[in-house]
Amino acid sequence: MNLLVTCEHGGNEVPREYRGLFRGAERALESHRGWDPGALELAERIAEELGVPLVAATVSRLVVDLNRSLSNRAVLSEWTRRLDGAGRTRLMARYYGPHREAVERLVRRLGRRGRAVHIAVHSFTPVLRGARRDADIGLLYDPTRGPERELCGAWRAALGGLRVRMNYPYRGTSDGLTSALRRRHGVRRYAGIELEVNQRLVRGPGWTRVQMAIVGSLRRVRESGAVPPERPCP
Ligand SMILES: [Zn+2]
Structure with a gap:
C-alpha cells in the first residue's frame, strides 16, 4: 500500500499579516472552528511509525480552509472574506496553493508505483x-470506489474496541481535498480516506493509547493486503 498522510487543519496559527483581521476572534480560533485538536499529533505519529510521507499545515482554517475547493465560499471565513481580490490571491498563493500542490505531487509520485492511498x-x-x-472514529470515503470501501471495511474490523462509523459525521463525497483528488485521479491510481477522530478522545487520558491503536490497525490492514495495490504502469 503506497500510503501518504495529510493534515489540513493541524493548527490555529494566524500569520502576522492577517492578525489585524482576527482581533476579538480568539475564542473562535481556539475552538473546533479554528482547527482540529489532536489531528497533527496523530498524523505525525502515523507517518513516523509507518514510515510514510506527511504533508501538514498549521495555518488556521479560519484564515483559509485547505479542505475546501476554491469555488466553495467556505474556503474563506467571515474574517478573511474581508480581504480584497489582491489580498485573497496572495493568501491563496502563500498558504493554500503550496499545501494542495504538495499533496498533488505526492499522489502523482506514489500513483506511478501503483495506487496512492491517502489518509x-x-x-x-x-x-x-x-x-x-x-462515534469514536469516522471513516469517510466514496462508496462508489471499491478500493476505498474495502479498505475502510478492513480498517473498521482492525479498529475493534473503538466505535467506528462509516461516512460519519460527514459524507466522504462532500467537498474536500480527497474529493478534489478523486476528480483528477482514477480509482486505479488513487484512494482517499478521511480519518475523523472524536475530540473527546484527544482530551482524554487514553489519547496516546488510542493513537497507537489507530497506528496498529492501519499497520495490520497494510500487512494483510486487504487492498491489493494496482500494478505499476509498464
Ligand atoms: Zn478537519
Whole structure:
C-alpha cells in the first residue's frame, strides 16, 4: 500500500499579516472552528511509525480552509472574506496553493508505483449545536470506489474496541481535498480516506493509547493486503 498522510487543519496559527483581521476572534480560533485538536499529533505519529510521507499545515482554517475547493465560499471565513481580490490571491498563493500542490505531487509520485492511498487526518467536536456525536472514529470515503470501501471495511474490523462509523459525521463525497483528488485521479491510481477522530478522545487520558491503536490497525490492514495495490504502469 503506497500510503501518504495529510493534515489540513493541524493548527490555529494566524500569520502576522492577517492578525489585524482576527482581533476579538480568539475564542473562535481556539475552538473546533479554528482547527482540529489532536489531528497533527496523530498524523505525525502515523507517518513516523509507518514510515510514510506527511504533508501538514498549521495555518488556521479560519484564515483559509485547505479542505475546501476554491469555488466553495467556505474556503474563506467571515474574517478573511474581508480581504480584497489582491489580498485573497496572495493568501491563496502563500498558504493554500503550496499545501494542495504538495499533496498533488505526492499522489502523482506514489500513483506511478501503483495506487496512492491517502489518509487525511481530522478530528471532530463531540457536541455540535447541542447534538452529541457518539462515534469514536469516522471513516469517510466514496462508496462508489471499491478500493476505498474495502479498505475502510478492513480498517473498521482492525479498529475493534473503538466505535467506528462509516461516512460519519460527514459524507466522504462532500467537498474536500480527497474529493478534489478523486476528480483528477482514477480509482486505479488513487484512494482517499478521511480519518475523523472524536475530540473527546484527544482530551482524554487514553489519547496516546488510542493513537497507537489507530497506528496498529492501519499497520495490520497494510500487512494483510486487504487492498491489493494496482500494478505499476509498464
Ligand atoms: Zn478537519
